[in-house]
Amino acid sequence: MVQKQSKRINVGGSSPYKASLTREQFLFYEMRTTAKLMSDGLPEEKIVECIAKENLFQYPTEKSLKRMAKACINRLKAMNDDTLIQAISAQPSDVAKQICLYAMMKQSRLVWDFMVTVIGEKYRLKDTAFGKIDLNVFFMRLQEQDDAVSAWSDSTITRLKQILIKTLVENEYLDNNKSDHLNPVWLNPVLKNAIKRNNEQVVLPAFNCFS
Secondary structure: OOOOOOOOOEOOOOOOOOOHHHOOOOOHHHHHHHHHHHHOOOOHHHHHHHHHHOOOOOOOOHHHHHHHHHHHHHHHHHOOOHHHHHHHHHOOHHHHHHHHHHHHHHHOHHHHHHHHHHHHHHHHOOOOEOOHHHHHHHHHHHHHHEHHHHOOOHHHHHHHHHHHHHHHHHOOOOOOOOOOEOOOOOOOHHHHHHHHHOOOHHHHHHHOOOO
16 A cells, blocks of 8 residues: 655646656567567667557557557666666566566656555555555555546546456466466566666565575
8 A cells, every 4th residue: 555645746846756657558479579670689679660560559540559669669768778678578477467567667657656555565564465455545545646647537447447457467476367366476676686687676575486
């Protein structure tokens, strides 16, 4: 659960929370495709050009292809770790998905806070119950703390909740979007070592890791 703070995070300033997640979701296929091109050493503009020209994402328009290609590049770069980009391109899908979740967390403060303060805290307390109340409380706290989040529409909040649930399902934290409990997950050593190299041990509980 997000800890209640005595003052708001964002009062007339720039908020760390962005609603762009409504457009840029988990994107595993797109991230894996982009990671392979990055691992091949292609410059960013060539990656975008290749994805658009060959319609590698199977999107309907060139504009949407280029926009999402750039979004994937930015998310991969947010990890600041070439070994993890290579792992997304080459490791089995379950490992690659876990690293994609980490990349999503690194890029999105919203996802980072949700995974650390809600999911990580549940694993720490050995509380596997999970439901709408957890999402509702998380967003309620954010709205209390941050002016930008408090200005988001109900439809935006609803969409973000759906995306967080879908992301948990894709990474097997939940069996499906109706599940009422968290599954035990296992942190792959490739990602665990990278997290420790980055001195980000605070994020380990989000992956059910406490060592």
